[in-house]
Amino acid sequence: MNRTLNNQRLADDLVRPLFHTSVWFYAIVVAAGTVVACGAGAWGFQLWYGIGLSGKRWPTFWALYLTNFVFWIGISHAGTLISAILRLVNAGWRRPVTRCAEVITVFALMIGAMFPIIHLGRPWLAFWLFPYPSSREIWPNFRSPLAWDFFAINTYLTGSVLFLFLPMIPDLALVRDRSTGWRRTIYGALSFGWRGTTKQWNRLETAMQIMAVAILPVAVSVHTIVSFDFSMANVPMWHSTIFGPYFVAGAIFSGIAGLILAMAALRKALHLEHYLLPLHFDNLGKLLLLMCILWGYFVFNERLTVWYGNEPTEMAVFWATQRGDYAPLYWTMVIGNFVLPLAILANPKTRTILGTVIASCGVVIGMWLERFLIVVPSLTHKQLPYSWGTYWPTPVELFIMAATFAGMILLYTLFAKFVPIISIWEMKAGLPSRMDRAVLAEERLQSTRLDAEPLPARVGPEGP
Amino acid sequence: MKAIYGLYDDPHVAQQAVDNLRAAGVADAEITVISSEPFDHFEFGHRDAKTAMPWIATGAGAVGLVLTYYLLGLSQRAWPLVTSGMPIAPNWTNLIIIFEMTMLSAIIATVITLLVTAGIPSRGGKMYDPEVSDGYILVGVESPADASKLEPALAIDGGRVKKT
Amino acid sequence: MPFRWGMAVDLDKCTGCEACVTACHAENNIPTVSAQQAARGRAMHWIRVERYYEGDFPDVRVKFRPVLCQHCDNAPCESVCPTYAAHHNEDGLNAQVYNRCIGTRYCANACTYNVRFFNFFNPEWPKPLHLQLNPDVSVREVGVMEKCTFCVQRIKAAKTAAKAEKRVIVDGALQPACAQACPTTAIVFGDLNDPESRVARLARSPRGTKLLEDLGAEPKITYLQKQPWYESNAQ
Numbered sequence: 111m112n113r114t115l116n117n118q119r120l121a122d123d124l125v126r127p128l129f130h131t132s133v134w135f136y137a138i139v140v141a142a143g144t145v146v147a148c149g150a151g152a153w154g155f156q157l158w159y160g161i162g163l164s165g166k167r168w169p170t171f172w173a174l175y176l177t178n179f180v181f182w183i184g185i186s187h188a189g190t191l192i193s194a195i196l197r198l199v200n201a202g203w204r205r206p207v208t209r210c211a212e213v214i215t216v217f218a219l220m221i222g223a224m225f226p227i228i229h230l231g232r233p234w235l236a237f238w239l240f241p242y243p244s245s246r247e248i249w250p251n252f253r254s255p256l257a258w259d260f261f262a263i264n265t266y267l268t269g270s271v272l273f274l275f276l277p278m279i280p281d282l283a284l285v286r287d288r289s290t291g292w293r294r295t296i297y298g299a300l301s302f303g304w305r306g307t308t309k310q311w312n313r314l315e316t317a318m319q320i321m322a323v324a325i326l327p328v329a330v331s332v333h334t335i336v337s338f339d340f341s342m343a344n345v346p347m348w349h350s351t352i353f354g355p356y357f358v359a360g361a362i363f364s365g366i367a368g369l370i371l372a373m374a375a376l377r378k379a380l381h382l383e384h385y386l387l388p389l390h391f392d393n394l395g396k397l398l399l400l401m402c403i404l405w406g407y408f409v410f411n412e413r414l415t416v417w418y419g420n421e422p423t424e425m426a427v428f429w430a431t432q433r434g435d436y437a438p439l440y441w442t443m444v445i446g447n448f449v450l451p452l453a454i455l456a457n458p459k460t461r462t463i464l465g466t467v468i469a470s471c472g473v474v475i476g477m478w479l480e481r482f483l484i485v486v487p488s489l490t491h492k493q494l495p496y497s498w499g500t501y502w503p504t505p506v507e508l509f510i511m512a513a514t515f516a517g518m519i520l521l522y523t524l525f526a527k528f529v530p531i532i533s534i535w536e537m538k539a540g541l542p543s544r545m546d547r548a549v550l551a552e553e554r555l556q557s558t559r560l561d562a563e564p565l566p567a568r569v570g571p572e573g574p
Numbered sequence: 575m576k577a578i579y580g581l582y583d584d585p586h587v588a589q590q591a592v593d594n595l596r597a598a599g600v601a602d603a604e605i606t607v608i609s610s611e612p613f614d615h616f617e618f619g620h621r622d623a624k625t626a627m628p629w630i631a632t633g634a635g636a637v638g639l640v641l642t643y644y645l646l647g648l649s650q651r652a653w654p655l656v657t658s659g660m661p662i663a664p665n666w667t668n669l670i671i672i673f674e675m676t677m678l679s680a681i682i683a684t685v686i687t688l689l690v691t692a693g694i695p696s697r698g699g700k701m702y703d704p705e706v707s708d709g710y711i712l713v714g715v716e717s718p719a720d721a722s723k724l725e726p727a728l729a730i731d732g733g734r735v736k737k738t
Numbered sequence: 739m740p741f742r743w744g745m746a747v748d749l750d751k752c753t754g755c756e757a758c759v760t761a762c763h764a765e766n767n768i769p770t771v772s773a774q775q776a777a778r779g780r781a782m783h784w785i786r787v788e789r790y791y792e793g794d795f796p797d798v799r800v801k802f803r804p805v806l807c808q809h810c811d812n813a814p815c816e817s818v819c820p821t822y823a824a825h826h827n828e829d830g831l832n833a834q835v836y837n838r839c840i841g842t843r844y845c846a847n848a849c850t851y852n853v854r855f856f857n858f859f860n861p862e863w864p865k866p867l868h869l870q871l872n873p874d875v876s877v878r879e880v881g882v883m884e885k886c887t888f889c890v891q892r893i894k895a896a897k898t899a900a901k902a903e904k905r906v907i908v909d910g911a912l913q914p915a916c917a918q919a920c921p922t923t924a925i926v927f928g929d930l931n932d933p934e935s936r937v938a939r940l941a942r943s944p945r946g947t948k949l950l951e952d953l954g955a956e957p958k959i960t961y962l963q964k965q966p967w968y969e970s971n972a973q
Contacts (some may be wrong), residue, residue, distance in 0.1 A: 117610070117709030160880040161841065162858030167779030169852045171843035172938060231841015231856065231881025236841055238821050241649075249649040250839070252662060253667045256820035261674040270683045276688065284610060287707035302689075303696035306706060311612035312623040317688040320631050321681060328677045335670065343848040345812050489847060494693040494805070494951055496788040497852035499779055523831060538611040538709070566954055656826040657816035658957075 116540055124530045124537070125285060134379060135527060141200070149513020152229060152506045160232050163506045170489045170501040172434035175229035176339075177481040178511055181364070183263070183336055184477065188328040188365030189215030191271065191375060191397075194322040196438030203393055205540045206385045206532045210376060211369050212274040213531070217521045218368070219267045221514045224528045226259065255338040255569070262328075262335040269325045279304050280535045283307060333361045346423040347416060347488045356408040360477060361400035363447075367473035370394050372522065374467045376531055385532055388463055395466040398473065399438065401454035406448045426491045426498075436487050439479050446476025576738045577605075577701040578721050579714020580728035585613050587732040588711040592618045594727035600715055606701060608712040618713075629685050631680040638679025642672045703736065741897075742830040742958075743888050744930035745917075746940035749963040751924035754802035756787050761814035761919030762806075765889060767875045769861030782855035784886040785916050804925070806916070807832060807853045807886035808949065808957030815845035815854065816845065823883065827891070830930075834885055841881035850953055854885045888927070903956055909935040930958065 156163045166173050189211040196204035226237045237251055237262045250257045282301035286294055304310065337357035340348040350356075370391065377386040416424045431440045450472040454465045490499050525531070582588040584672045588607065595605050601620065609652040613619030660667075689695070713733075720725050721737065728735045762768065762785045771780050785806035792799045795895040809832045815831065816824045823838035824845045860880045863871065871877065874891040878884050896912040909928050917925040928937035937960075940946065946960040 121707065121709070142598055160857075160859040162775070162780065162880075165778075166843075166856075166858070168781070168855060169846070170779075171856060184721055184727050208917060218584075226842075229842075231843065231880075231883070232839070235840045238838075241645075243649070248653055251655075251657065251817070251820050251822045252646055252650060253657060253664060253817045254820040254844070255818060258667070258670045258674075261671050261819075261913075265674045265678040265681075272681060272685050276685070279694070280610065284707045287704040302694040303698050304694055305696075305700060305702050306608045306610055308607045308609075309622045311609070311693070312620065313625060313627070313692040314623055315612055315614070316623075316627050320628055320684045324631070324677050324680050324684070328674070328681075331670075331673060331677075339844070342818060343844070344850055344955075345847060423620060467934075493850050493953070494852060496787070496790070513896055523640050535611045539614075553740045655822050657822070657824070658814060658817070659812045659826075662818055 116158040116541060120541075121284060121288075121534055122411055123382070123385070124532050124534050125288060127526060127527065128285060128530065129289075131527070133188045134192070137574075138523050139520060142516040142523070145516035146520060149510045149516070152509035152513070155395055156228075156506050156510075157233065161229075162230075165502050165504040165507060167499060169492060169497050169499050169526050170486060172229070172485055172489060172509060173501050174482075174503050174507040175225050176485050177478070178514060179222055179225035179229070180357070180481045180485075181334060181337055181478050182218045182225070182514065184361035184364045184481070185368045186215045186218035186222060186266075186270070186365065187329055187333060187361040188218075189213070189360070190325055191362050191365060192369065192394075193273065194326050194329075197318065197322045198326075202540050203390060205536045206382075207369070207373065207390055207394075208536065209274070209277070209529075209533045210373055210531055212270065213522060214268045214365070214368055216267075217518055217525075219263065219270055220521075221517055223263050224269060224514075226256070255335065255342050257570065258335045258338060266325075266328050266332045269321065269328055273318075273321050273325055274557060275534065276314065277533055278529060280306060281530050281533060284534055285530065289532040294458070330358050333358045340488075345488050345492060346421075347412075347427040348484075350412060350415075352408060352412050352415075356412065359404050359408055360400065360480060363398070363405050364473060364477035366394055366398045366401060367470035367477070370398065370466050370470040374463060376526060377463075380526065380531065381460045382532065383426050385537070391463045391466045392458075392461050395455050395461040395469070398466065398469060399461075399482060400450060402448060402451040402455065402473070406452075409448075423491075424443065426495075427488050430491055431483055432488045436483055440483055443476045446472035447480065448476075449523050559563065575718060575721050576661060577711050577714055578718050578724055578728065578735070578737045579701060579703070580733040581703065581705055581710040581712055582733040583707060583710055584732055585616050585619075587730060588713050589612075589618050590730055591713040591728055593630045594730065595713070595715065595724065598727040599725050600718075600724065605716055605723045606712070606714055606716060608702065608706050608714075609698050610706050610709060613711075625691065627684060627687050627691070630640075631684045634683030635676045635680035639672055639676040642675040643668070646671060701738070739931055740830075741929050742931040743809070743893065744830075744928065744937050744941060744958040744960070745806075745888070746926045746937050746943075746946070746960045746962060748922075748924045748926070748940075749801070749961055750802060750945075752787075752802045752804060753922060753924075754787050754800070755921065757919040757921060758785050758804055758916035758925060759783055759787060760909065761915040762886070764870065765872055765875070765915035766887070767871050767877050768884075769863070769878075770858070771859075775858075780858050782857075782884070784853070784855065784884070799874060803949075803961065804916070805853060805949070806850060807888075808955070808959050809886075809888060811956035811958065812954060814848040814850060814955055818844040818848045820844075831888055831890060831893075832885075832928040833890070834883065836876060836878050836882050836884065839845055839882045841883065843883065845883060850950055850955060851957075854883055857882050857884065863895070893946055 189251055192204055192211040193208045227233050238244065239257065241250055243249060279301055282297050283304040283306065286297035286301050289297055334354040335359065337353035341350055341353040343349065370557055373386050373390065416428050430436055451469040454460045454469040486501050490501060580591055582591060592605055596602065628702045630664065646668045654662040662687065701711055701714060706712050711721050715724060725735055758901065766784060768784060773891050785804055788803045788805050790801045792801060809830065811830065812830050813826065816826055820842060821838045821840055823835045825833055827833040843856055846856060857878050857880050890914060892914060896907050900907045909932065913927050917927045926937050926940055928935040929939050930941060932938060940962060941960045943962055945962040945964060948957050948960060
């Protein structure tokens with residue numbers, strides 16, 4: 111088959127959403143935009159009347175906002191895993207998936223990073239977390255986990271934005287070449303005058319390799335540092351050494367689930383059936399299964415240690431989650447995070463697109479509940495029983511939370527409208543026709559060995 | 575003449591064109607190959623792959639490490655406030671911020687090096703053909719000294735020659 | 739020698755009358771909240787009297803324990819504040835600097851005694867109650883964390899007067915509002931660094947224990963009681 115035609119069709123399919131707008135786009139933007147506006151209004155109320163409009167109280171000083179903070183930062187770990195790790199191990203099937211994942215990371219981080227500001231008592235002074243010598247000649251307290259949060263999240267956000275934007279440049283150049291008028295000017299500016307000389311490609315790929323190596327430890331450190339917000343305090347069932355790895359595993363878990371949902375939506379909405387194949391959902395489903403088992407392992411570890419130690423303050427929290435007030439949420443979480451994904455994903459026959467989507471919905475709900483069950487039950491059952499309390503969310507908190515989900519949908523939709531959501535140049539580079547005959551021959555030889563791994567899928571219009 | 579180049583849809587033919595240009599006496603640095611995707615497996619794709627970028631990133635990370643260490647130590651000792659009986663500049667906690675700033679320095683240095691060495695953002699005016707975006711590979715020479723010698727080198731089977 | 743302010747609370751003398759709570763409110767301009775807000779857990783009692791019931795009818799006993807900021811030497815609340823609003827001052831007090839507080843509320847979560855309180859709304863004093871505000875104490879705005887300061891305004895005043903008059907602070911002359919109001923003198927305040935002060939002698943008493951001592955926060959309030967203390971989860 112004529113390779114240029116393949117390339118053409120690839121570019122055509124992936125650029126089409128930028129030039130053709132369906133009515134669904136407007137519907138989603140309007141609907142999501144409305145919810146976001148309501149949330150912004152709710153926050154405005156809260157800024158005006160005081161943080162007392164939220165449900166927080168003595169002793170539950172952290173509740174829904176912190177839950178959402180940890181949840182969204184967790185979702186942001188999708189991009190790093192898929193993009194960076196799979197890029198580093200040269201897994202070819204990652205090609206159509208990387209940009210979808212990186213976009214989730216950037217937007218989830220931005221949304222998550224808003225919550226530390228939303229939950230502050232005096233948010234107009236949030237800039238004091240920035241390391242600068244104030245007029246009082248005082249710097250932030252670098253011993254505080256919240257100061258570490260500031261550095262970690264900003265580093266990860268910078269790294270992720272660059273990790274997303276740099277490989278976008280060649281695609282923006284492609285869109286520039288295909289557009290006219292004001293579109294051409296804007297995409298021309300955004301593509302930085304990219305031509306595609308071999309030197310530019312070499313530099314870009316080296317930079318991506320370095321960034322992939324750099325962003326992995328940053329991602330692990332970010333959610334570990336978020337977990338330090340809890341484990342550094344002497345609160346029952348917070349003060350646990352397992353929190354670092356537990357949170358990172360949970361983050362990757364929820365991130366993959368979020369990615370599967372986003373990919374399924376894109377596949378339907380932008381008619382990407384030839385690019386986001388059942389194979390991708392199958393592979394991601396296997397990863398999701400792995401993380402599901404890993405999550406179960408961590409939870410078992412944590413709970414067994416607490417139950418075996420039988421320490422009264424910790425057991426109060428333990429029973430509150432397992433049999434007490436929080437039991438309905440706890441068991442929903444177990445079903446959503448463990449039972450349902452395990453049942454669906456362990457069986458290859460049910461590991462279809464629909465199956466992984468259902469499992470992912472369960473995981474997203476389950477992981478949100480897990481964050482909530484980490485934050486609230488421990489605070490409501492601290493060491494002195496006289497100070498035990500309860501917590502109920504208020505409409506302000508729920509509106510803001512709904513607005514963040516709508517905001518994610520809105521940002522994602524807008525992004526998919528203005529930038530090709532699948533990396534065109536990476537797809538082209540993965541087409542078999544583009545590889546050296548020698549490399550192809552070698553790979554075919556390797557695959558004829560009896561103990562060989564199956565070839566990575568060649569993604570193209572012909573299918574795997 | 576600003577430039578002479580050929581457009582090819584097969585990378586093997588493009589490689590042949592590059593070799594032809596070399597045989598016609600054009601220096602390697604003057605041969606420009608433009609494509610809409612990287613061709614790492616072909617010689618013309620990785621001929622200028624050597625770069626000091628990883629070393630620059632490592633170096634910048636080291637600089638970030640040292641600077642952050644001193645910044646933290648200095649600022650904490652400038653106004654020593656006792657909290658929880660901890661030392662004023664504890665190494666354990668400072669290590670976390672030092673790690674983040676090291677990685678941030680490496681990342682930013684990588685990006686700056688990329689922008690500088692790739693010559694972006696550029697204002698344009700250099701040799702380019704929008705057909706590259708359709709998947710064709712452009713092999714050419716900017717401001718050629720002797721275009722008549724180069725045209726037969728580029729006019730091989732499977733390619734089209736253009737002059738600007 | 740620097741001061742080291744501490745307190746001794748005699749649980750055998752405490753009647754649970756809560757005069758200390760009222761005095762603290764009056765002295766420190768602590769805002770009152772509406773009944774609805776109190777039901778939602780927003781009441782701010784820098785010193786509170788915890789009440790535990792023990793046993794079944796007719797052998798019920800009630801135990802009272804006034805709980806206030808323990809001014810821990812190893813305070814878990816201090817290092818978690820990102821803006822140094824909570825720190826340890828040279829007198830050994832756990833200082834809360836209202837101006838630096840941005841309201842992350844991490845300190846309140848880290849406090850194992852739950853003695854930190856947050857201004858969820860801007861406080862209001864309907865006229866003419868605004869006339870009873872103590873001019874020596876600031877009024878905190880929304881979003882600021884507050885807690886017992888051992889009446890630092892009285893400590894400062896006593897230190898200033900003593901320095902001006904070139905004398906030492908007499909033990910017992912300087913008292914926070916709660917100690918001053920207590921009808922049974924169950925609350926004793928003073929300088930732990932002065933071995934002859936009442937509070938230092940009471941801190942050495944065999945009847946003395948510290949609250950949640952095994953957590954290692956090193957609280958500076960000694961609770962004196964003759965009977966062993968039973969915690970019960972029922973109220």
